[in-house]
Amino acid sequence: MKSLTDVFTLSNGVQIPCVGYGTWQTPNGDVARDSVVAALKAGYRHIDTAAAYGNEASVGEGIRLSGVARSDIFLTTKHWIMERGYTKTVAAVEASLKNLGTDYLDLYLVHWPCVEKSNPNWKEINAATWAGFEKMYKEGKIRAIGVSNYLPEQILALEETATVKPMVNQIEFHPGYYQPALVEWCQNHGMLVEGWSPLGCGAVLQDVTLGKIAAKYNKSVAQVCVRFALQSDVLPMPKSTHAERIAQNADVFDFELSDADMLAIRTMPPVGYSTYHPTEAPADSLFGGNYDVD
Numbered sequence: 001m002k003s004l005t006d007v008f009t010l011s012n013g014v015q016i017p018c019v020g021y022g023t024w025q026t027p028n029g030d031v032a033r034d035s036v037v038a039a040l041k042a043g044y045r046h047i048d049t050a051a052a053y054g055n056e057a058s059v060g061e062g063i064r065l066s067g068v069a070r071s072d073i074f075l076t077t078k079h080w081i082m083e084r085g086y087t088k089t090v091a092a093v094e095a096s097l098k099n100l101g102t103d104y105l106d107l108y109l110v111h112w113p114c115v116e117k118s119n120p121n122w123k124e125i126n127a128a129t130w131a132g133f134e135k136m137y138k139e140g141k142i143r144a145i146g147v148s149n150y151l152p153e154q155i156l157a158l159e160e161t162a163t164v165k166p167m168v169n170q171i172e173f174h175p176g177y178y179q180p181a182l183v184e185w186c187q188n189h190g191m192l193v194e195g196w197s198p199l200g201c202g203a204v205l206q207d208v209t210l211g212k213i214a215a216k217y218n219k220s221v222a223q224v225c226v227r228f229a230l231q232s233d234v235l236p237m238p239k240s241t242h243a244e245r246i247a248q249n250a251d252v253f254d255f256e257l258s259d260a261d262m263l264a265i266r267t268m269p270p271v272g273y274s275t276y277h278p279t280e281a282p283a284d285s286l287f288g289g290n291y292d293v294d
């Protein structure tokens with residue numbers, strides 16, 4: 001990858017710019033709007049949001065204000081756990097389109113799986129949700145569909161009934177918690193892995209090992225984290241609400257981490273783990289999933 005507009009290619013041929021601009025925890029309103037404008041000014045062409053972030057309206061406003069053509073932007077949003085099931089999923093897509101002020105999504109992701117621990121009918125629930133994804137994909141309202149925070153067990157279960165396989169899995173990925181077995185399995189399974197919290201939600205930025213590596217390249221730890229993802233063939237989505245950091249996190253194409261430094265990062269002690277793991281059903285236990293299936 002040589003620039004922000006270089007792409008990964010999904011299994012259906014859709015191309016996705018190699019660094020996304022993340023918006024988790026960015027408040028709706030001026031902050032989300034202005035930081036999306038700043039990201040597009042800095043050259044990002046890939047924006048990642050979610051219904052659950054509550055900022056789709058301002059993300060959409062930022063896109064329109066930026067002056068960058070919608071067709072030049074890759075826009076992802078995510079389906080929330082309270083909208084599980086076919087009918088609710090279809091309605092959720094329509095709601096996100098309306099909130100974002102757009103008539104299509106580039107990528108739509110299931111935000112969290114329903115897991116066995118939450119509901120014995122987890123397979124059926126996930127399959128019903130996915131059927132809604134497939135309908136909207138086949139109608140052309142979504143260019144690519146995928147999942148987030150899924151483990152192989154849930155992906156394989158989904159594929160028992162799916163007519164379109166998930167093209168993406170978006171998971172927690174950063175130095176100190178990079179899930180190598182899951183990444184390798186997804187990549188061998190034909191899925192693009194996207195990394196959420198590539199900076200460990202800010203928690204890895206003070207790490208001494210990473211600091212030493214960053215100093216060698218005259219770069220920041222945040223930039224090392226973004227490179228670590230790219231050099232692992234994982235698509236990073238750094239989040240910041242500050243224009244200079246937004247630009248800094250994208251200024252990662254003038255250096256390459258050596259094999260030794262990649263190895264040093266892979267073998268450093270765990271740091272920055274969010275504690276959100278699908279088998280613990282964090283989203284369900286925090287917010288209460290919805291298990292009605294129509």
Ligand code: A2P
Pocket residue numbers: 022196197198199200201202205220222223237238239240241242245246248249
């Ligand atoms: P802020 O939004 O105030 O800039 P992640 O992308 O892993 O979720 O990490 C996001 C966190 O890291 C946010 O708290 C963000 O703060 C902070 N952050 C993002 N980019 C940088 C940077 N280049 N330097 C320092 N902190 C950063």
